[in-house]
Amino acid sequence: MSTRTQWIFAVVAASVATLIAAPQADAQTKTKSVPKTAWGDPDIAGTYAEFTTAPLERAAELADREFYASQAEWQKYSEKRINEVNEDVETAPGTQADVHYSMGTFKLSENEGTTSLNMRTSIVTQPKNGRIPPLTPAAVARRDAAAAARKGHEFDGPENRSLTERCVVWPSTLAPILPRGYNSNLQIFQSPGYVIIQGEMGDPRMIPTDGRARPKDNLPQWNGTSIGHWEGDTFVVETAGFNHETAWRNSTENLRVTERIKRIDDKSLEYSFTVVDPDTWAEPWSGVYPLTKMDGLLFEYACTEGNYGMANILAGERKAERDAAAHKTAAPAK
Amino acid sequence: MKLITVAAALLIALPVAAGPLTQIPKAADGHPDLSGVWQALSTAHWNIEPHTSAFPVVIELGAQFAVPPGLGIVDGGTIPYLPAARAERDKRFGNRLTDDPEGKCYLGGVPRSTYMPYPFQIFQNKRDVVIVYQYATGFRRIFVDGKDEAPLNAWMGWSNAHWEGNTFVVEVTGLNGETWLDRAGNYFSDNAKVTERYTPTSPNHMRYEATIEDPTVFSRPWTIRMPLYRIVDDDYRMLEFKCEPFAEEKIYGHLRKPAPPASGGSK
Amino acid sequence: MRFTVAIGLALAGLFTATGALAHHAFSTEFDVNRPITLQGKVTKVELINPHSWIHITVTDDKGNAVEWMIEGGSPNALVRKGINKNSIPIGSELVVRGYGTRDGTNKAVGRDIQFADGRALFFEGSPPPDGGAPAQ
Numbered sequence: 001m002s003t004r005t006q007w008i009f010a011v012v013a014a015s016v017a018t019l020i021a022a023p024q025a026d027a028q029t030k031t032k033s034v035p036k037t038a039w040g041d042p043d044i045a046g047t048y049a050e051f052t053t054a055p056l057e058r059a060a061e062l063a064d065r066e067f068y069a070s071q072a073e074w075q076k077y078s079e080k081r082i083n084e085v086n087e088d089v090e091t092a093p094g095t096q097a098d099v100h101y102s103m104g105t106f107k108l109s110e111n112e113g114t115t116s117l118n119m120r121t122s123i124v125t126q127p128k129n130g131r132i133p134p135l136t137p138a139a140v141a142r143r144d145a146a147a148a149a150r151k152g153h154e155f156d157g158p159e160n161r162s163l164t165e166r167c168v169v170w171p172s173t174l175a176p177i178l179p180r181g182y183n184s185n186l187q188i189f190q191s192p193g194y195v196i197i198q199g200e201m202g203d204p205r206m207i208p209t210d211g212r213a214r215p216k217d218n219l220p221q222w223n224g225t226s227i228g229h230w231e232g233d234t235f236v237v238e239t240a241g242f243n244h245e246t247a248w249r250n251s252t253e254n255l256r257v258t259e260r261i262k263r264i265d266d267k268s269l270e271y272s273f274t275v276v277d278p279d280t281w282a283e284p285w286s287g288v289y290p291l292t293k294m295d296g297l298l299f300e301y302a303c304t305e306g307n308y309g310m311a312n313i314l315a316g317e318r319k320a321e322r323d324a325a326a327h328k329t330a331a332p333a334k
Numbered sequence: 335m336k337l338i339t340v341a342a343a344l345l346i347a348l349p350v351a352a353g354p355l356t357q358i359p360k361a362a363d364g365h366p367d368l369s370g371v372w373q374a375l376s377t378a379h380w381n382i383e384p385h386t387s388a389f390p391v392v393i394e395l396g397a398q399f400a401v402p403p404g405l406g407i408v409d410g411g412t413i414p415y416l417p418a419a420r421a422e423r424d425k426r427f428g429n430r431l432t433d434d435p436e437g438k439c440y441l442g443g444v445p446r447s448t449y450m451p452y453p454f455q456i457f458q459n460k461r462d463v464v465i466v467y468q469y470a471t472g473f474r475r476i477f478v479d480g481k482d483e484a485p486l487n488a489w490m491g492w493s494n495a496h497w498e499g500n501t502f503v504v505e506v507t508g509l510n511g512e513t514w515l516d517r518a519g520n521y522f523s524d525n526a527k528v529t530e531r532y533t534p535t536s537p538n539h540m541r542y543e544a545t546i547e548d549p550t551v552f553s554r555p556w557t558i559r560m561p562l563y564r565i566v567d568d569d570y571r572m573l574e575f576k577c578e579p580f581a582e583e584k585i586y587g588h589l590r591k592p593a594p595p596a597s598g599g600s601k
Numbered sequence: 602m603r604f605t606v607a608i609g610l611a612l613a614g615l616f617t618a619t620g621a622l623a624h625h626a627f628s629t630e631f632d633v634n635r636p637i638t639l640q641g642k643v644t645k646v647e648l649i650n651p652h653s654w655i656h657i658t659v660t661d662d663k664g665n666a667v668e669w670m671i672e673g674g675s676p677n678a679l680v681r682k683g684i685n686k687n688s689i690p691i692g693s694e695l696v697v698r699g700y701g702t703r704d705g706t707n708k709a710v711g712r713d714i715q716f717a718d719g720r721a722l723f724f725e726g727s728p729p730p731d732g733g734a735p736a737q
Contacts, residue, residue, distance in 0.1 A: 038362040191457040296681035306649035314589035316703025
């Protein structure tokens with residue numbers, strides 16, 4: 001373990017000790033009155049970091065255990081994750097880990113900023129094993145057919161690349177919002193009758209809270225159509241009507257997402273979600289993690305405008321094809 | 335006459351049940367409430383200067399994609415370009431098929447996003463005014479009484495605002511100079527400062543003015559002005575216009591895998 | 602209902618739920634068999650998304666001035682740490698270690714970028730050369 005890693009553990013361990021000793025949070029939040037906006041809605045506005053120490057899915061051997069039993073166990077499970085991303089770790093030259101396209105060039109760790117410590121063993125809470133349910137046979141068939149159609153054509157044109165590379169959507173900024181490798185932040189604005197949620201690399205979601213019904217036309221949208229309402233102090237958002245090309249985690253256009261956002265204290269919100277798509281998963285699944293208020297602002301993520309990478313990727317493949325033709329050798333396997 | 339018909343249709347669509355608004359709506363803090371979906375109604379997106387009708391940029395597109403005529407939105411009619419800048423504008427006009435950032439789905443910038451032929455929605459609270467533009471899902475956070483400067487230049491710039499009576503005044507700096515003002519090659523540089531003024535004139539109308547200062551491109555500051563119309567349809571919602579997929583052939587088409595000689599071709 | 606106790610903490614370490622996702626994978630754009638080390642003067646700084654690009658002029662072994670473009674990360678975290686458009690002055694001398702693009706042109710990803718005197722580009726304790734120390 002490098003010096004830097006040891007230092008991180010020292011800091012984290014001290015905080016986790018406090019965390020374990022602290023009473024469960026719900027007892028406190030029930031009694032506190034939640035600050036309100038000028039028009040009377042609970043105030044959840046702000047800029048928040050999504051980073052949390054809990055992994056999306058639980059390690060299999062932890063079975064149905066939702067929380068780590070001790071600081072030592074938390075450290076054991078977190079160590080590998082910290083090491084994977086620590087700048088001090090030597091990585092093989094030219095590998096993805098070595099040049100990970102995020103903050104490494106700038107000598108920053110990827111989530112430079114605010115991270116919530118989390119004694120949960122996974123973000124996923126339902127099913128009980130903390131793991132995303134397996135894809136249904138129909139979803140597996142869909143996924144495999146798409147992969148087969150793409151095979152050998154991965155570099156034919158921009159449409160063959162991922163939605164992220166194409167700057168269309170970052171799946172993790174859609175509903176449900178999940179932490180990403182970097183720029184994993186969001187901002188929430190409120191105005192009478194609306195809540196706007198924008199992931200740092202995503203589109204603003206304009207969520208009406210004025211009591212309007214879900215539109216009957218159900219026109220498909222890349223981000224789906226979100227309708228919100230307040231249940232006491234909890235903001236509840238129902239999103240459906242996704243574009244079939246969005247295909248978040250192999251889901252269909254029938255995907256429905258329910259998000260619940262609740263203020264915990266001045267520094268954090270609880271974000272929970274449930275996803276339902278019987279064509280993709282045999283059962284609904286749910287998760288929860290904290291959003292932590294951060295300093296600073298989100299900056300414009302104009303992706304298409306600066307996407308030199310797409311041109312470089314396609315140009316690189318065209319050169320490889322020309323070279324292969326010239327040398328009468330097989331094109332390098334991808 | 336067609337334009338006037340469209341305008342009338344928009345206004346006739348007032349929700350009858352609620353009764354027409356007669357007062358300018360006010361926000362909780364007493365300032366005018368600019369919230370809602372708005373759109374400009376002109377041919378300024380083709381050319382902000384006065385212009386007669388013209389052939390489409392691709393001749394095969396025919397009459398329905400021809401440039402419609404318009405009186406323009408520039409105070410005094412003509413943009414006060416410095417001579418070299420006017421030549422640059424003319425060059426851009428000549429290259430508009432390939433170079434206009436709108437064709438590539440690039441963010442429209444300010445003020446162009448206001449009068450592109452797409453709606454935009456304003457959200458308002460005491461601290462922030464947020465504008466979401468349908469085109470390219472453009473987004474602006476406007477800091478009410480903000481004093482900070484742009485850390486980096488951006489497509490939509492950096493917006494600090496204040497209220498002057500009933501007028502919401504937005505000072506926009508940190509613009510990257512990559513945006514155009516219309517489809518006719520009008521432009522400014524990254525030295526530009528744009529001062530926008532939003533003034534409600536009725537419950538469903540605003541006057542929009544923008545003064546553009548850029549001493550490297552213009553001989554003096556100049557102003558555009560136009561009305562903005564509230565979209566009053568019941569149950570209106572602003573749908574996505576994510577135009578990235580539509581621009582991929584234009585931007586990356588030359589880098590596609592060449593089609594095999596016999597048949598087929600890449601997707 | 603039991604709920605996670607969360608403490609916001611500014612940490613230098615990284616914890617994410619989904620690992621280090623990138624806008625695109627290294628090997629699709631860059632060639633591991635084309636390592637480069639360049640020294641040159643900054644001509645243009647594009648702190649843009651999805652990736653920053655720094656343009657430098659390098660003198661090749663025949664004495665010709667050659668333009669190179671170097672890719673770096675998304676600038677958003679830099680902005681939050683106080684980096685601005687003046688943080689890399691035009692004309693600064695940089696040393697870049699990285700890998701060239703697969704298309705063989707003068708573009709590369711910057712694995713390490715330093716000022717010629719050995720200072721890190723933005724961080725590791727050294728303020729940028731304009732004296733504008735990042736707000737850490």
